[in-house]
Amino acid sequence: MTFILALHNLLRWAILILGVWTVFNAITGYFGKRDYTANDNRSNLFFMISCDVQLLVGLILYINNGWFSRLKDLGNNIKDPYLRFFTLEHLVLMLLAWVLVHIGRASVKKGATAAIKHKRMLVFFGLALVLILAAIPWPFRQAIARPLLRGFN
Numbered sequence: 001m002t003f004i005l006a007l008h009n010l011l012r013w014a015i016l017i018l019g020v021w022t023v024f025n026a027i028t029g030y031f032g033k034r035d036y037t038a039n040d041n042r043s044n045l046f047f048m049i050s051c052d053v054q055l056l057v058g059l060i061l062y063i064n065n066g067w068f069s070r071l072k073d074l075g076n077n078i079k080d081p082y083l084r085f086f087t088l089e090h091l092v093l094m095l096l097a098w099v100l101v102h103i104g105r106a107s108v109k110k111g112a113t114a115a116i117k118h119k120r121m122l123v124f125f126g127l128a129l130v131l132i133l134a135a136i137p138w139p140f141r142q143a144i145a146r147p148l149l150r151g152f153n
């Protein structure tokens with residue numbers, strides 16, 4: 001599980017880079033009134049794929065590291081900020097972000113004009129990125145702090 005945890009940690013950076021790239025394309029596309037290009041499509045496709053891989057890796061950690069079985073004693077675990085974060089908050093917020101990314105990708109594809117596609121890109125992927133940023137156990141978040149990188153020291 002050490003390797004899986006280091007992978008989950010590292011994949012966070014791929015997701016953040018791809019998410020920022022997608023939102024950047026959405027903003028420049030919408031406000032610059034440009035066409036919806038292969039680059040726009042590529043950015044949000046890669047963002048979605050990275051979220052899919054992270055979900056899979058996260059589920060492995062969730063089940064193997066005992067977080068799933070902690071749901072049985074949720075009443076007690078919810079009182080502890082650390083246990084509450086990893087059994088509930090991280091899972092729910094990240095799943096929500098994942099759903100937004102998938103709905104976003106489908107609705108961007110259906111958008112009739114470049115402006116509509118860029119607007120949907122901005123709303124769905126922007127919101128997903130905010131949720132992801134909020135649900136990461138950053139080192140400055142005292143009760144739940146985790147390192148910025150793992151396995152390279």
Ligand code: HEM
Binds near residue numbers: 005006062
């Ligand atoms: C965009 C999605 C996600 C991001 C960016 C993300 C990011 C992270 C980060 C940075 C950590 C700390 C890793 C470390 O300690 O080195 C972590 C821990 C964890 N994540 Fe995620 N995560 C995501 C989605 C998920 C999902 C969907 C699940 C569950 C299905 C999940 C389950 C977990 C678990 C269980 C841990 C704690 C592992 C342990 O120490 O036992 N994550 N996540």
